[in-house]
Amino acid sequence: MRIDSHQHFWEYKPKDYGWINDSMKRIRRNFSPGDLKPLLDEFHLDGCIAVQAVESYRETDYLLDLADQNPWILGVVGWADLTSGKLEEKLEEYNEHPKLKGFREVLQSKDPRYMLQENFIRGLQTLHSKGYTYDILVYPQYLKAVLELVKKCPNQSFVIDHLAKPFIQKGEWKEWQKHLAPIAxxxxxxxxxxxxxxxxxxxxxxxxxxxxxxxIALELFGPERLMFGSDWPVCLLAAEYEQVLGVVEEFTDTLSKNEKSWIMGNTAEKFYKLS
Structure with a gap:
């Protein structure tokens, strides 16, 4: 199975997507399943994981509705307020949605200490009790806090989005690798x-x-804990879908067929319990 483990849909409204600034005009429009499906078909991908881009329950419901309408949207990573005392009650409401696989919050926009507060940890423990995964969206300078977080939640399944956003433009990798290694x-x-x-x-x-x-990611995690994601349509700021996929395809072509299969779909299938 070939899976795009990370992409977004949205109905663009400036007030909801304030992070899309003047330098990002290309993605200041709606992006729907009808825009993505031809790309998945062209490059022989079986489906995708739709990930939240707005912090609201409305966003989670929107993505679940899209997943219900489009069988190839294999799973949804939604948003929930992990610090809320009503989290368990809210999760009960989602019991009828088998495509809801996990949750994410824009941790990179908050103080690193936010993820270490007691009620956040308690929220993660509640997610674990319900069988949900958690996507970690952070910058490299947050990785010390991420290590503390995962130590406090040793049984929770986590995935780090976008390799924790290393400073590729500056060519910096040593500190990123140093702090990512103990997490891996x-x-x-x-x-x-x-x-x-x-x-x-x-x-x-x-x-x-x-x-x-x-x-470095391959060395630290191995193919069975790595998964390809396009980050479409955000990737369009720098590259077409074909280019993003092409980099990973070429890189994984140097691996065994089995190793490539893990990165291109099997890891996501197992992590998000798609089958």
Missing amino acids: ERELIHCKISGMVTEADWKNWNKDQLYPYLE
């Missing part, structure tokens, strides 16, 4: 090969600039 030692932590082109120079990146980060 924990077997329930996975990582998405996604979001790389937008951390590089949007207009002047090339695959040779990305490969060192891919090599």
Whole structure:
């Protein structure tokens, strides 16, 4: 199975997508399943995981509605307020939605200490009790806090989005690798090969600039804990879908057929319990 483990849909409204600034005009429009499906078909991908881009229950419901209408949207990573005392009650409401696989919050927009507060940890423990995964969206400087977080939740399945956004444009990798390594030692932590082109120079990146980060991720996590994600449509700021996929396809062509299969779909299928 070939899966795009990380993409977004949205009905663009400036007030909801304030992070889309003047330099991002290309993605200031609606992006629907009808825009993505031809790309998945063209490049022989069996389906995708739709990930939240707005922090609201309305966003979770919107993505679940799309998944109900489109069988190839294999799973949804929604949003929930993990610090809420009513979290368990809210999760009960989602019991009837088998395509809801996990949750995510825009942790990169908050103080790193936010994820270490007691009620956040309690929320993660509630997610674990219900069988949900959690996507971690952070910058490299948050990785010390992420290590503390995963130590406090040793049984929770996590995936780090976009390789924790290393500073590719600056060519920096040593500190990122140093702080990612102890996290990768924990077997329930996975990582998405996604979001790389937008951390590089949007207009002047090339695959040779990305490969060192891919090599480090492969060394740290191994193919069975890595998963391809396009980060479409955000990736369009720097590259077409075909280019993003092509970098990972070429990189994984150097691996065995089995190793490539894990990165291109099997890891996502297992992590998000798609079958």
